Amino acid sequence: MNCVCQNPVEPIEARVKDLLSRMTLKEKIGQMTQIERRVATSSAIKNLSIGSILSAGGSGPFENALSSDWADMVDGFQNSALESRLGIPLIYGIDAVHGNNSIYGATIFPHNIGLGASRDADLAERIGAATALEVRASGTHYTFAPCVAVCKDPRWGRCYESYSEDTEVVRKMTSIVSGLQGQPPEGHPRGYPFVAGRNNVIACAKHFVGDGGTDNGVNEEDTKTSYEDLERTHMTPYLDCISQGISTVMASYSSWNGRKLHVDHFLLTEVLKEKLGFKGFLISDWEGLDRLSHPRGSNYRSSIASAINAGIDMVMVPFRFEQFLQDLTFLVESGEVSITRIDDAVERILRVKFAAGLFEHPLSDRSLLDKVGCKLHRDLAREAVRKSLVLLKNGRDPSKPFLPLNKIPQSILVAGTHADNLGYQCGGWTKKWNGCSGKITIGTTLLEAVKEAVGVETEVIYEQHPSKDTIEHNEFSFAIVAVGEEPYAETFGDNSELVIPMNGADIISLVAEKIPTLVILISGRPLVLEPWLLEKIDALVAAWLPGSEGQGITDVIFGDHDFKGRLPVSWFKSVEHLPISNRVNSHDPMFPLGFGLTYNKGE
């Protein structure tokens, strides 16, 4: 086919219009369809002109597959797409939300809440660029990131995916978009998607809009607030993403004042597309259309009509795509969904594909494989860990700080459920959707980092669950106790109690009774800290979910670097006080948003 659409010198808009004019209704609807890799067959991709394939959390070629195995898989799908009548390349998407976290050996960066503690926009941009390289090395073109939720209640299971409860902090960290996609040149038209080249990925700002503001932090529930507050608190970060050329936006499962976002024409079309001028494509969330009705998946055809007419351009089906194709075709032929709406959706999808250069470079670039988990990226992740740590207590007396720790003590005890568990350190969305326990990938646990940091003559004793005998029959200079949350994702993380799990408080109490103790909390959010517990320990560090580079913690607690992190969320005194807000009737927090001690000048 020798046409305008094939000529990379032609303006993107001319290529979009030309290709659209050549497409059948079947091909147009195929482009609006995203399916999960487990149901993606060569014939379906080729004959139905499927626009996109995704990996659900952890869904890959096989257990511990390497980036090269992923690239083989994605290129296989892409070759099927290139064999279709018009040869429109597909987009392969994955949740690379803290590094390319499904892939074995990838660098795992701190989750967003830890990056929010750093408040370092330049760091976020560099992490975006590193993540993009590792994603493209696996053949994948598209990441469902960043999550720009403003988490207003830590009981929400996705609190750790949010940079902060403070909109301004979230806005600052949207700089990751320029890292992921590349920086748009001067004069790039506002609202249009931008992807610099083969070392960058298509990004996705999510979940539009108000996902972090639901009642009591219940996942996928209702955000009850005025339009002015919704715009000021939850929508502003999207303006920053749009100004950086964000290519896609994902609709939220949640509702706004009782109306599901996936069918909210006002917010999806009149606000996002018309008022804010977003020209990329709007994608549904996973089975987002199925979750519009009860029982889930019923009235599917009606849900499709409502969602597409509200402004959804691509549907993350992800499994029953034949039903979706059949129903949407019926809806267009019956006039319930106009061809104008279909053309608008397909134009947006093609615009992103042309902007990403997929027509010119549809297949993976294997020269990127040596970037995966490389020293440069791991050093960057280590820097991010350092800057994410928040020092909440340092000594029983300000004049006698407990930290930094002595590097050549006689003997130290390292204890706790999270001291030697890489999976716990990484949290959810790592290897699997809801995370895993143990040595899940390449990385350094806190215990390994401590052993590396102290002198060879120092005795390091490790007990996950320390015994009275060990505590009483050894002379420890100090103890490091790491406790916290087990990995979780989404609704499985909704929690109204927020106590330190796995008897973490008991472990702390047992050790701190007898030994000067530093507690390191590995969690996706603030947890209950009883005053007696806080009193009992000598120092406390919030490490959030630091990822694969545990040495970032020892770099700071042993004094090679100072603390920089400041709380990205208020630390509540009691769950009864949640949600903490800046409204007049709100309770005082135990530690306020922005709190963080340092070695030099106290707070």
Ligand SMILES: O=[N+]([O-])c1ccc(O[C@@H]2O[C@@H](CO)[C@H](O)[C@H](S[C@@H]3O[C@H](CO)[C@@H](O)[C@H](O)[C@H]3O)[C@@H]2O)cc1
């Ligand atoms: O075990 N169960 O019972 C169970 C229940 C529900 C599940 O539901 C599903 O789990 C995951 C698949 O395993 C999916 O990722 C989504 S989540 C959705 O997926 C997008 C693509 O990954 C992300 O970008 C979005 O940010 C996110 O909101 C869904 O919630 C899974 C398992």
